[in-house]
Amino acid sequence: MATQTFLDANELVLNMGPQHPSTHGVLRVILKLDGEKVIGTDCIIGYLHRGIEKIGENRTYPMFAPYVDRMDYISAVSNGLGYCLAVEKLLGVEAPPKAQAVRVILTEMNRITSHLVWLGTHALDIGAITPVFYTFREREEALKIFEAYCGARLTTHAFRIGGLQYDLYDTFERDVRKFCDDFLPRIDEYEQLLTGNRIWVERLTGIGILTAEDCKRYGVTGPLLRAAGVQWDIRKAFPYSGYERYEFDVPIGRNADTYDRYLVRMQEMRQSVRIIRQAVDGIPEGPIMAKVPKVMKPPAGEVYVSIEAPKGELGYYIISDGTITPYRVRVRPPSFVNLQALDKMAKGALIADIVAIIGTIDIVLGEVDR
């Protein structure tokens, strides 16, 4: 009788990453396989750890603001908004109405650019190469507006604590309206390419299911939670920056799978356009900066402020001890928490689906590792 060789072993451990085109950065996943079936995963993260929270304790409040852009670097505007809101809450000030409206416009445009990067790369992972060219074409138009407004395209540092640094440039409203008009039909184009595409549907339907119950157990938020049928969005639950003034829907899915998450994100881009149009039509006149002291020393205290970032709940827990530097800055990153559910979603899937599941979580490793 032949002795057992490694070929007879049922379990195989396979390393994926940290340098792998489908892990969207430096994520390393150790896969435990039974044939082609995944029976367990272990994520090794931290390759991009820069100690953002430690840096925060060693910088003044305004000095730390550019650093937060470098966490989720494809939605830097959202990161900056969350940080500014948290420090404003500590200081007890509120940005003036004009600044709030501009913040909403830029943050929603940032949600669109973030979802476009997700859509392009996710489709690329599945094997559809065309969408990424289209999504990056549209993203470029949005980045041009960021650049014209604040000089930077990605790590924008667009907002300041208390409001805005720069007033709008002359053609801002016109550019934003044109972007909205051009962009809306483009979403239909993407959908024509993908929504009914047989390969796309079959690769995504029923893959990576994470039920509403499981989402809550793992603390998963954002489009993943909404695709599971929970109509929850921080813009509605705890409105900030004047979101309560705008009409928009919170799209939800039913099947909690990768395909529904795709549909939810597509709908979210349409809703973002809807918000931007309302905001740009009603930019109030007035100052762009609240009265904040030149040297910021928030009274001793602590706040937790969170926003609906493109990827989920992004929270800042800041403790002030009354000096010019925060005593503690904690960032509650959506990517980090959502990635934890990978194991749950991947169990029982095939190895080819892992790529779809990593893509559907929509992680940015800069934020996972901070």
Next chain:
Amino acid sequence: MESTPWESELTLDLHRQFGSQIIEFASYREQNFLIARAGAVPAIIEYLKLQRGFDYLVDITAVHWPEREEPFDLIYILYSFSRNERIRIKTRIAEGDRPASVVSLYPGANWLEREVFDMFGIEFAGHPDLRRILLPEEWTGHPLRKDYPITQMDQQWVREHIGIESGQ
């Protein structure tokens, strides 16, 4: 911190359930939090989850106050979808204390507790897989402690793994 007292039907209920285990109910900048004794925290979280609908553990984090006798604050942020309410639970622990893990209540606490362990060196009793998460396994020191200077690094690790004299 100039906090104001927090009183509601929920705080009365918690006071009835846990009595002197909860030291203070307070509110700062319209955000409610409670301070409890470390031993009671898992029970409070369980009660809030099962009886009061706080079904989403938002975050677990810690703060180091080296000059204090019990130098660590442990902070749990909870949210209830049904009540649309967010609260914080704070507790103080001493060096070497091993607070009970809440992974059995919320699987999502797994990585959050690992991060607290990694950054502060707080070990959670009953955690299924307490390893470092962001820093390498062999690293020494816990960077978010206040006695860990910002430029400090594990020089020996850097020499062995990156092959350079110093990362600075």
